[in-house]
Amino acid sequence: MSVILQIRDLYKTYGEGASAVHAVNGVTLDVKRGELLVLMGPSGSGKTTLLSMMGCILRASTGSICVEGMETTGLAESHLPKVRLEHFGFIFQGFNLFPALTSLENVEIALDLKKIRGSRARQRALELLTQVGLTDKAHEFPENLSGGQKQRIAIARALAGDPHIVLADEPTAALDSASGRKVLEILHELTREQNRAVVVVTHDPRVLDYADRIVKLEDGRVAEEIVCSAMKEVVS
Amino acid sequence: MSKLALRNLFHDKVRLAVTLTGVVFALILMVIQFGLFLGFLETSGNVVEHSGIDLWITAPGIPHVNGGSPIPERRRYKAMAAEGVDLVKPYAFLFANWKLPSGAQEAVQVVGFDVDSRLGAPWDIAEGSIDDLRGADTVLIDEHYKKKLGVKGIGDTAEINGHRARVVGFTRGVLSFTTAPYVYASFKNSLDYVQLTEKDTIFFAVRVKPGFNRQQVKAAVQANVHGVDVYTNEEMLDKTRSYWVISTGAGVTTLMGAVLGLLVGMVVVAQTIYAATVDHLREYGTLKAMGANNAYLYRVILQQALLSALMGYVLAMGVSWFVVEGSKSGDAVILMPPAMIAAVFVLALVMCAGASILSIRKATRIDPAMVFRA
Numbered sequence A: 001m002s003v004i005l006q007i008r009d010l011y012k013t014y015g016e017g018a019s020a021v022h023a024v025n026g027v028t029l030d031v032k033r034g035e036l037l038v039l040m041g042p043s044g045s046g047k048t049t050l051l052s053m054m055g056c057i058l059r060a061s062t063g064s065i066c067v068e069g070m071e072t073t074g075l076a077e078s079h080l081p082k083v084r085l086e087h088f089g090f091i092f093q094g095f096n097l098f099p100a101l102t103s104l105e106n107v108e109i110a111l112d113l114k115k116i117r118g119s120r121a122r123q124r125a126l127e128l129l130t131q132v133g134l135t136d137k138a139h140e141f142p143e144n145l146s147g148g149q150k151q152r153i154a155i156a157r158a159l160a161g162d163p164h165i166v167l168a169d170e171p172t173a174a175l176d177s178a179s180g181r182k183v184l185e186i187l188h189e190l191t192r193e194q195n196r197a198v199v200v201v202t203h204d205p206r207v208l209d210y211a212d213r214i215v216k217l218e219d220g221r222v223a224e225e226i227v228c229s230a231m232k233e234v235v236s
Numbered sequence B: 001m002s003k004l005a006l007r008n009l010f011h012d013k014v015r016l017a018v019t020l021t022g023v024v025f026a027l028i029l030m031v032i033q034f035g036l037f038l039g040f041l042e043t044s045g046n047v048v049e050h051s052g053i054d055l056w057i058t059a060p061g062i063p064h065v066n067g068g069s070p071i072p073e074r075r076r077y078k079a080m081a082a083e084g085v086d087l088v089k090p091y092a093f094l095f096a097n098w099k100l101p102s103g104a105q106e107a108v109q110v111v112g113f114d115v116d117s118r119l120g121a122p123w124d125i126a127e128g129s130i131d132d133l134r135g136a137d138t139v140l141i142d143e144h145y146k147k148k149l150g151v152k153g154i155g156d157t158a159e160i161n162g163h164r165a166r167v168v169g170f171t172r173g174v175l176s177f178t179t180a181p182y183v184y185a186s187f188k189n190s191l192d193y194v195q196l197t198e199k200d201t202i203f204f205a206v207r208v209k210p211g212f213n214r215q216q217v218k219a220a221v222q223a224n225v226h227g228v229d230v231y232t233n234e235e236m237l238d239k240t241r242s243y244w245v246i247s248t249g250a251g252v253t254t255l256m257g258a259v260l261g262l263l264v265g266m267v268v269v270a271q272t273i274y275a276a277t278v279d280h281l282r283e284y285g286t287l288k289a290m291g292a293n294n295a296y297l298y299r300v301i302l303q304q305a306l307l308s309a310l311m312g313y314v315l316a317m318g319v320s321w322f323v324v325e326g327s328k329s330g331d332a333v334i335l336m337p338p339a340m341i342a343a344v345f346v347l348a349l350v351m352c353a354g355a356s357i358l359s360i361r362k363a364t365r366i367d368p369a370m371v372f373r374a
């Protein structure tokens, strides 16, 4: 299984001097293609900070992040949107759908960023909605969807750019148990059927059924790494 | 046109209403305030500006055209002897009392001019003609003041300072910036209205022979005629305008109103557009996280702002038009010349774009905490 995201000695410090917060404090980690990696840890342990740096949303203080072989920590600010566009799909706890756009248009805007427009975009967006099982909601606005449906639309949107890496921060925290499970199943399928890497930050124990590997953070450091049985079977 | 910009604008109708109200209110405020100022500028000197007079001969030291005082009529011969002078005609311009048949009274300003030469004649006639002023007791008033002066149509009569006046026609757009409307009569007829004897006049209106320089003729007249001041038309216009606009404080107040309208308008527009952008900040953060570059964001935000500006402008101009039309029945003159309409358009676009650019700075930096917040 090839390493798609390589993190070495990563640090992120907020503030200076006495009030400095070492949110990420020397993390070294590999993310592989086709795996579902779960980041766990107490509140304030640095999970969101780490995920943001992985996805080139936040700059590291020091250390290195290689995305599909490309070092990103030294890139100019203006290059980062392109890296995000080409390599990452993001899923948020709050869904972050555009409330003024329908489900279909929410997906299409991600395609628009990749300069895929018109009937090609429409067709591709419909395919993605099919994949998350929501073609019948194509013309609904987010306000008329349930939480689980919103998150599935958000997944479809995250996949629009065909990213190799999907980063999700607490994707099921706002969902009831059944919808949460459905979302996790879809994320799991992404690793199995499409060979994408999925990194999920969560407190949700349900995710353990789908995880290949669990990384526990504490005070910005990797405290524990557990390779799950499902994964072991695949590896052996 | 970005679909997101368009949809964001129209999705939340309340937000849109608030934004447009802000923009419309600001633009109307500016248009009305500047319109008032322009109206003041225009009307404070219109009688001079459109007089067709080359040189004005006045009593010494008068403050402005509305403040003339009598000079002897016989000075005319000395003035006519000056080199370059073509015509010298008497001209009266004085306040008087207009008595309606009902007994009510209104202050008016009587303009007595030489009908033959048309020096100082009204510049736009709606009904009747200037030559109708050759008859006894005849006057022209502006159609705008019909109601104020209790006149329904041609043939109606009133009394000016106790003398009969018969309306034989109407001027158009010959508006006074004071509450006292202009009443035009032949100089001869005006003598009765303004209680002047034939031996006096208020001004002499001079026409300069073609090919002569006004300043030179002015100097020649000044040298020939003692005990008077001589002004070119431009000088008289300047003198009159600067008196009303600056010395009385009235114009300065109106100008301050206009500048204040501009400032308040700018703040209101900036505030509304800024609020509208900040409202969508999280969406812009999401877009950035999804890989949109700054240019893409600018486009969305600017399009949203410019569209608001455009809609606000159209609405504001519509409302302003009604206000300006409505003002025509009142005393205050509000002008809305095409140049101002165009300037307000540019201003609306620039203000909205400027305000959105201020808020763009917030949107182009994404805070992961904001994007990932539940």
Ligand SMILES: Nc1ncnc2c1ncn2[C@@H]1O[C@H](COP(=O)(O)OP(=O)(O)OP(=O)(O)O)[C@@H](O)[C@H]1O
Pocket (backbone or CB within 6 Å): A014, A015, A021, A022, A023, A041, A042, A043, A044, A045, A046, A047, A048, A049, A050, B369
């Ligand atoms: N912008 C910031 N400025 C200063 N400190 C910050 C900032 N963002 C995060 N922190 C701090 O960094 C630490 C790690 O925060 P982070 O959000 O990564 O934790 P987390 O593991 O995601 O927590 P949670 O489970 O509550 O989401 C915390 O102590 C937090 O207060």
Ligand SMILES: [Mg+2]
Pocket (backbone or CB within 6 Å): A047, A048, A049, A169
């Ligand atoms: Mg977090």
